[in-house]
Amino acid sequence: MLACYLIKPEQIELRDLPIPEPSDGEILVKVEAALTCGTDLKAFLRGHSLIPMPGPFGHEFSGTIAEVGKKIRKFKPGDSVMSVHTAPCLKCLYCAKKAFNLCENLMSNKILGAYAEYILIPSHIVRQNLYHKPSNLSFEEAALLEPLSCVVHSINNINKLNLKGSKSLIIGTGPIGFLHLLCLKLKGSEVLITGLESDRLQIAKDKGADMVTPPSELDKATNDFTNGMGVDYVFECTGQLDVWERCINYVRRGGKIILFGGAKKDTIVTYDTYRLHYDEITVQGSFHFKPEDVRIALKLLRDILKTSFLISGRYPLKDIAIPFRKLSKGEGLKYAIIP
Numbered sequence: 001m002l003a004c005y006l007i008k009p010e011q012i013e014l015r016d017l018p019i020p021e022p023s024d025g026e027i028l029v030k031v032e033a034a035l036t037c038g039t040d041l042k043a044f045l046r047g048h049s050l051i052p053m054p055g056p057f058g059h060e061f062s063g064t065i066a067e068v069g070k071k072i073r074k075f076k077p078g079d080s081v082m083s084v085h086t087a088p089c090l091k092c093l094y095c096a097k098k099a100f101n102l103c104e105n106l107m108s109n110k111i112l113g114a115y116a117e118y119i120l121i122p123s124h125i126v127r128q129n130l131y132h133k134p135s136n137l138s139f140e141e142a143a144l145l146e147p148l149s150c151v152v153h154s155i156n157n158i159n160k161l162n163l164k165g166s167k168s169l170i171i172g173t174g175p176i177g178f179l180h181l182l183c184l185k186l187k188g189s190e191v192l193i194t195g196l197e198s199d200r201l202q203i204a205k206d207k208g209a210d211m212v213t214p215p216s217e218l219d220k221a222t223n224d225f226t227n228g229m230g231v232d233y234v235f236e237c238t239g240q241l242d243v244w245e246r247c248i249n250y251v252r253r254g255g256k257i258i259l260f261g262g263a264k265k266d267t268i269v270t271y272d273t274y275r276l277h278y279d280e281i282t283v284q285g286s287f288h289f290k291p292e293d294v295r296i297a298l299k300l301l302r303d304i305l306k307t308s309f310l311i312s313g314r315y316p317l318k319d320i321a322i323p324f325r326k327l328s329k330g331e332g333l334k335y336a337i338i339p
């Protein structure tokens with residue numbers, strides 16, 4: 001089978017590998033669609049601590065079951081499925097605390113290699129996070145299960161936010177900013193969104209944003225949007241350190257900042273202690289998702305959300321570097337790789 005390996009930044013190699021055989025509890029999936037992701041773009045441009053190089057590449061996918069190992073009852077060859085690339089171990093201290101997204105073995109047990117003709121799903125993922133694809137979803141839409149699960153975790157799960165009638169600010173108009181927008185509108189929050197490209201602000205308007213603004217006018221826009229009070233919630237979806245720091249300028253007293261966009265390792269930000277203490281502002285990181293978030297994301301994709309606008313184009317495996325070059329220039333949101 002053909003599989004893309006990320007050798008070093010900017011270099012992807014197409015390798016011809018043997019098709020893996022599923023052991024007990026495992027499932028072999030023929031990939032029908034894999035999606036580019038911000039994490040993959042970071043890895044492509046400068047490497048990423050969670051994506052070893054050289055190594056298999058890609059983690060958002062859906063497909064058709066090619067072969068099942070022994071002891072599989074719920075699935076059979078030919079089934080259309082969607083999955084995420086991780087599942088908790090259910091054995092560690094964090095799993096015992098039900099903090100499944102912080103599972104100590106989550107990242108060492110993950111699967112990479114969605115940019116390939118086949119991907120082998122290990123038993124812990126089959127048991128917890130593999131689902132039949134609803135027939136109303138395309139394979140591309142189904143492959144959004146992973147990023148949407150992260151966004152569901154950001155909004156629903158860790159934060160248990162009181163969103164009805166609230167005012168939210170989303171910083172960032174990438175796919176993750178847009179998924180936050182769709183989910184926040186669904187929950188009844190009024191949304192101000194900011195980003196650099198005017199065509200993306202137009203998309204945000206079309207998708208229900210109550211107000212859009214370029215970053216240069218964010219101070220004034222936030223004042224107008226909230227009558228000078230500040231928003232209830234800020235969702236940081238860029239991972240830029242200066243943006244992390246500036247978030248605190250836009251949140252009201254008692255409000256909450258959710259840091260979704262991960263920044264580089266060993267970097268430090270500073271916050272105004274007066275605002276943190278006397279204004280009781282909460283700063284909360286959001287990482288990954290739990291199996292319950294995946295279940296919610298599946299329902300949202302199946303029943304409510306319209307997400308096909310996030311896919312900006314399609315490429316075969318051999319052209320995989322093209323979408324990453326486009327993304328690095330800010331062209332397009334997500335691309336589908338069709339093996």
Ligand SMILES: [Zn+2]
Pocket residue numbers: 037038039059060146147
């Ligand atoms: Zn992703």
Ligand SMILES: [Zn+2]
Pocket residue numbers: 088089090091092093094095103104105106
């Ligand atoms: Zn665990």
